[in-house]
Amino acid sequence: METTKEKFKKFGNVFVLLLIFSGLSFFSFAFGSTTDGTIDSAYKYAWCNNTGWLNFSTTNGNVHITDSGITGYVWDENYGWINMGATKSGVEVSDAGALSGSAWGENVGWIDFSGTSINCSGQFTGTATGDYVGTITFSCTNCSVITDYRPQACRSLGCTDCGPPPPIPPECGNGICSWDENCFSCTSDCGSCFSVCGDKTCNGYETCTNCPQDCGTCKPVCGDKKCESPEDCSSCPSDCGTCNLPPQCGDKTCNGDETCTNCPQDCGTCMPVCGDKTCNGDENCKSCPSDCGVCPPICGDKTCNGDETCTNCPQDCGTCMPVCGDKKCEGPENCGNCPSDCGKCKEEPTCGDGFCKDDENCKNCPQDCGTCLLPPCGNGACDGSETCKNCPNDCGECKVIPPNPPIIPHVVIPPVVDIIIKIITTAGAALMAIAIIIAPPISLAELFLLPARLMGLLLIAFGWKKRNPPWGIVYDSITKQPLDPAYVLLKDSLGNPVSSAITDLDGRYGFLIEPGIYKMTANKTNYIFPSQKLAGKTKDELYDNLYFGGPVEIKRDEVVTRNIPLDPLKFDWNEFTKQNRSMTKFYSRWDLLLREVSDFIYFIGFIIAIIAFFAAPYPYNTIILGLYLFLLALRILGIKPKAFGSVIEKATGTPSAFAILRVTDPSSNREISQRVTDKYGRYFCLVPKGQYYVKIEKKNEDGSYSLAYTSPVINALKNGIIKNKFKI
Numbered sequence: 213m214e215t216t217k218e219k220f221k222k223f224g225n226v227f228v229l230l231l232i233f234s235g236l237s238f239f240s241f242a243f244g245s246t247t248d249g250t251i252d253s254a255y256k257y258a259w260c261n262n263t264g265w266l267n268f269s270t271t272n273g274n275v276h277i278t279d280s281g282i283t284g285y286v287w288d289e290n291y292g293w294i295n296m297g298a299t300k301s302g303v304e305v306s307d308a309g310a311l312s313g314s315a316w317g318e319n320v321g322w323i324d325f326s327g328t329s330i331n332c333s334g335q336f337t338g339t340a341t342g343d344y345v346g347t348i349t350f351s352c353t354n355c356s357v358i359t360d361y362r363p364q365a366c367r368s369l370g371c372t373d374c375g376p377p378p379p380i381p382p383e384c385g386n387g388i389c390s391w392d393e394n395c396f397s398c399t400s401d402c403g404s405c406f407s408v409c410g411d412k413t414c415n416g417y418e419t420c421t422n423c424p425q426d427c428g429t430c431k432p433v434c435g436d437k438k439c440e441s442p443e444d445c446s447s448c449p450s451d452c453g454t455c456n457l458p459p460q461c462g463d464k465t466c467n468g469d470e471t472c473t474n475c476p477q478d479c480g481t482c483m484p485v486c487g488d489k490t491c492n493g494d495e496n497c498k499s500c501p502s503d504c505g506v507c508p509p510i511c512g513d514k515t516c517n518g519d520e521t522c523t524n525c526p527q528d529c530g531t532c533m534p535v536c537g538d539k540k541c542e543g544p545e546n547c548g549n550c551p552s553d554c555g556k557c558k559e560e561p562t563c564g565d566g567f568c569k570d571d572e573n574c575k576n577c578p579q580d581c582g583t584c585l586l587p588p589c590g591n592g593a594c595d596g597s598e599t600c601k602n603c604p605n606d607c608g609e610c611k612v613i614p615p616n617p618p619i620i621p622h623v624v625i626p627p628v629v630d631i632i633i634k635i636i637t638t639a640g641a642a643l644m645a646i647a648i649i650i651a652p653p654i655s656l657a658e659l660f661l662l663p664a665r666l667m668g669l670l671l672i673a674f675g676w677k678k679r680n681p682p683w684g685i686v687y688d689s690i691t692k693q694p695l696d697p698a699y700v701l702l703k704d705s706l707g708n709p710v711s712s713a714i715t716d717l718d719g720r721y722g723f724l725i726e727p728g729i730y731k732m733t734a735n736k737t738n739y740i741f742p743s744q745k746l747a748g749k750t751k752d753e754l755y756d757n758l759y760f761g762g763p764v765e766i767k768r769d770e771v772v773t774r775n776i777p778l779d780p781l782k783f784d785w786n787e788f789t790k791q792n793r794s795m796t797k798f799y800s801r802w803d804l805l806l807r808e809v810s811d812f813i814y815f816i817g818f819i820i821a822i823i824a825f826f827a828a829p830y831p832y833n834t835i836i837l838g839l840y841l842f843l844l845a846l847r848i849l850g851i852k853p854k855a856f857g858s859v860i861e862k863a864t865g866t867p868s869a870f871a872i873l874r875v876t877d878p879s880s881n882r883e884i885s886q887r888v889t890d891k892y893g894r895y896f897c898l899v900p901k902g903q904y905y906v907k908i909e910k911k912n913e914d915g916s917y918s919l920a921y922t923s924p925v926i927n928a929l930k931n932g933i934i935k936n937k938f939k940i
Contacts, residue, residue, distance in 0.1 A: 249277040249334070249361025254419060257431060258336070259355045262346035263320065264442075265289050268357050271435055277330070277361040281305055281313070287434070288345075289447050290464065291319040305330065309363030319466060319480065320344045332366035334359045354420065354428045487870065487915035501888060502870050502911075517699060517714050521735065530737040533781050544782055682773065682855030682933060683720045683898060685755065686734050689743045689777035692754045693791055694719025698736040702772065705729045705763070716898065718796045720932075723772035724856050724896035730764050730772065739778035746777050753808065771855040771896060797901050797932065818844075856896045857935040859889050859908060867893025868940060872909040872917060875899055875934060878925055897934045903927055908940055 256269035267287040268275055275284035275296065281304040283297035296303050298316035305311060309330040314322045323342035328350065331337055336350040336357040350357050384398035409423035420430035432440035434448035445455035446465050459468030461475035472482035484493030486500035497507035509518030511525035522532035534542045534553075541554035563577035574581045589598060594607035601610060686698040698715045702723050710730065713721040734741045742760040750758055759774035766772060790796065818840050825837045859868040873895055875885040884904060887895045903925050910920035921940035928934060 245360045246362040246367055247278060249359040251275050252334075252358045252360070255335075255356045255358035257355045258348050258350050258357050259352050260288070260345050260348045262344065263288050263290050265355075265431060266294070266348060267434075277305065277359050279305060279307075279364055282311075286315070288317065288320065289434075289442065291317060292465075293317065294320065294323065305363065307364040309365065315340075317345075319464075319478075323348070330359065330361065330363055332362060334361060354431065485915035486917070487911060515714075516697065516737070518712060519701075519709070520699075522737070529735075533738065533740075536740065549781075680756075680853065681720075682771070682853045682931075682935070683722045684759075684773040684775055685719045686715050686721065686736070686776045686778060687719050687755065688739075688787065689745045689752075689779050691787075691791075692752070693787060694796060695736050695739065695778060695787065696790075698734055698739075698776075698778070700776070701733050701735075703731050703733075705731075707731075716900070717790070718932075720898050722855060722896050722898065724890065724894055725766060725772065727766055727768050727770075730766060731761065732759060732764070732772070732774070732776070733761070734776045734778060736778060738780060738782050738784040740781055741776070741778050743777040743779045745779050752777070769856075769894075773855060854935060855933070856894050857937055859893045859895070859938045859940060862939040867891075868908075868910060868920075869893055870911050871920075871940075872911075873897065874907040874909070875904050876907060878903060878905055899928055899932060899934055901929050901932050903929065904934065906934065906936075906938070908938060910940060 251269035253269055256267055258266045258268065260266055265288075267273070267289070270285070270287045273285040273287060273293075275282065275286065281297065281302055283302075286294040286296060288294055294315050294317040296315045298314065301314040301316070301322070303311055303313045303315055303325045309332070311325040311328040311330070313326070314324050316322055321342060321344045323340055323345055325340045328336060328338040328340050336359075338350065340348040342348075349355060385400050410425050412426060414423065414427035420427045424430070432438065432443050432448075432451075434443060435450050437451055439448070439452035443451055445452045446463075446467065449455070459465070459470050459475075459478075461470060462477045464478060466475070466479035470478055472479045476482070481493070484490075484495045484500075486495060487502050489503060491500065491504035495504055497504045501507075509515070509520045509525075509528075511520060512527050514528060516525070516529035520528055522529040526532070534540065534545050534550075536545060536550035537552050539553055541550065545553055547554045547556055563572060564579045568577070568581035572581055589603035589606060592606060594603065598606050599610075600607045604610070684700075686695045686700065687693060688695060694715070694717070696715045696717050696719055698719065698721075700713045700715065700721050701709060702711045702713075702725070704710050705728065710725060711723050713723065715721050746752055746758060747760060750756065752758070755775040755777070757774055759776050764772065764774065821833070821837045821840050824833045859871050859873070860866070861868050867889070869889060869891045871889045871893070873887045873889070874883050875887075875897065876883050885897060885899055887897045889895045905925050906923040907919060908921040908923075909917040911917055921938060923936070923938065926934060926936060
């Protein structure tokens with residue numbers, strides 16, 4: 213039988229072994245993984261007042277805590293995974309153990325951890341908050357999260373260069389079991405190491421498993437092959453099996469075939485994707501024109517554009533003018549300017565009222581009907597170009613001269629006469645050079661372009677270079693001055709609007725569209741479309757390819773650039789001021805005079821070249837006549853320059869569809885214009901005269917845009933159009 217001494221000795225040995233084991237366990241827990249910690253398998257639950265229990269130590273969560281921050285995933289029993297190392301934020305750890313930053317859950321949103329910290333015992337303290345989850349608590353009944361990680365300040369006791377040291381531990385006996393106290397060193401604060409189950413204190417080795425009286429009932433653990441409440445097939449299929457019921461939209465769980473499209477209640481609202489042909493979310497006509505379309509005009513912005521008219525927006529477009537032909541004689545309409553509504557004037561025509569009436573003509577009223585171009589045959593006077601052949605009424609019958617046998621003389625041209633003939637045949641070019649010198653206006657910058665201008669106007673003298681710019685012009689049918697702002701609307705063959713444009717100071721516009729049949733209308737205050745004064749004509753003194761409202765056939769790679777004349781209804785102060793101040797860049801009031809002079813020089817030169825050829829058929833005269841005949845063909849056909857540019861993928865050589873071009877002024881870095889390429893990578897871009905650079909944003913596969921190319925400075929001082937071929 214054992215003596216009392218032997219029993220005490222045996223008990224002492226057991227106590228010493230237990231003390232050593234406890235000390236080693238404590239040391240291993242406190243410092244074994246202090247720089248790359250994980251969550252304790254028993255102390256891993258936090259409580260959220262809105263979503264329930266949060267498990268920080270799941271099998272697949274792989275939560276790790278280092279000096280850089282917290283990574284891995286936390287499991288919410290009702291709303292799924294929460295990412296502690298989210299890309300745009302993530303939870304970080306300071307030297308003293310204070311947490312900052314946010315975690316992200318797809319179903320709960322952002323969670324702010326700035327109110328949480330890890331003490332030197334590895335325990336999470338404080339709270340974390342979120343708009344959806346509410347408040348997450350780490351210290352409550354049955355909830356505690358403990359890690360073997362220790363903040364840098366706790367690992368650096370005595371280090372003066374590694375951040376602030378932990379606070380000085382209080383003395384044993386203050387009723388608080390602090391970070392450096394335990395059941396061995398301070399029993400009064402931390403309790404006895406030999407815990408007693410049933411003393412209403414969960415301490416020592418007591419847990420919810422071996423002492424539920426003190427530590428409470430254990431929470432179910434998903435993955436222990438026991439399906440316990442509140443586990444179910446949705447929250448823990450590994451224990452409770454897969455749910456047989458189909459997913460129900462509205463059960464706050466995004467599962468099965470539920471998506472943000474068919475069940476936003478469970479899966480959240482879908483993020484809008486620019487380019488999916490659906491205008492939703494925060495997309496608008498500015499951020500995503502490919503889905504939401506071009507921004508509509510706003511009535512009241514002092515600009516008459518889009519589908520605004522004098523009817524639906526008089527603030528911008530002015531009061532509607534009466535329309536001649538609506539069988540209502542109103543406003544400024546009268547028998548002179550609108551006989552279809554007001555009837556024919558009974559009084560005698562008044563010369564000088566601006567209307568060429570029935571009894572007026574170019575002879576008795578040139579103010580209204582214009583200057584007579586050719587003398588009228590039958591006025592009793594043989595003048596101008598009238599002869600006995602083309603006007604026997606005025607010049608008499610031609611005398612018949614009996615034919616004589618043909619005599620072919622040997623023509624001997626004196627040297628002096630030969631020189632005179634050569635001078636005459638090149639008179640067109642010489643006269644045009646004079647016209648160039650006196651033709652205003654020429655700026656200092658244009659002096660460097662004088663050789664090209666001399667050549668261009670020389671070709672005009674020969675009748676070759678017609679004014680065929682790569683754009684269309686809306687202009688006054690009487691003064692020939694470009695009009696702005698004029699609203700041009702393009703419609704398809706069914707009458708549906710396809711595109712619209714507002715003319716600039718020079719009346720310019722253009723449409724780059726798919727091949728097909730289209731119609732256009734043009735509107736401007738104080739003007740009427742289509743023009744009645746030029747009806748039936750294809751060209752006038754300054755413009756050709758005129759348009760009056762009929763169908764237009766557009767072929768592949770062709771831009772709509774028809775010139776549109778409008779008849780004035782009354783005086784327009786805007787156009788009068790623009791003309792007086794010479795505000796246009798591509799039009800001059802001298803253009804009409806210069807065109808008439810060049811046409812006159814061309815025909816005179818042509819006639820002289822013919823005469824010179826038959827009088828002296830030398831090689832020089834033959835070449836000159838051949839040149840005139842060749843340029844006559846070009847004059848009739850005209851030459852239309854390319855009007856659009858393109859954007860090409862450099863790597864594949866394919867067009868970059870729906871790319872955004874931003875035209876920017878390099879001096880102010882201000883965006884001047886914006887264009888979107890079509891599905892063929894083409895664009896049409898008119899700009900004021902100047903120098904610009906272009907930023908090109910490429911459309912990505914997910915519908916977003918990213919900057920792909922910035923061009924060098926582009927010189928548009930001469931042409932006022934950007935039509936470069938960009939490779940990005």
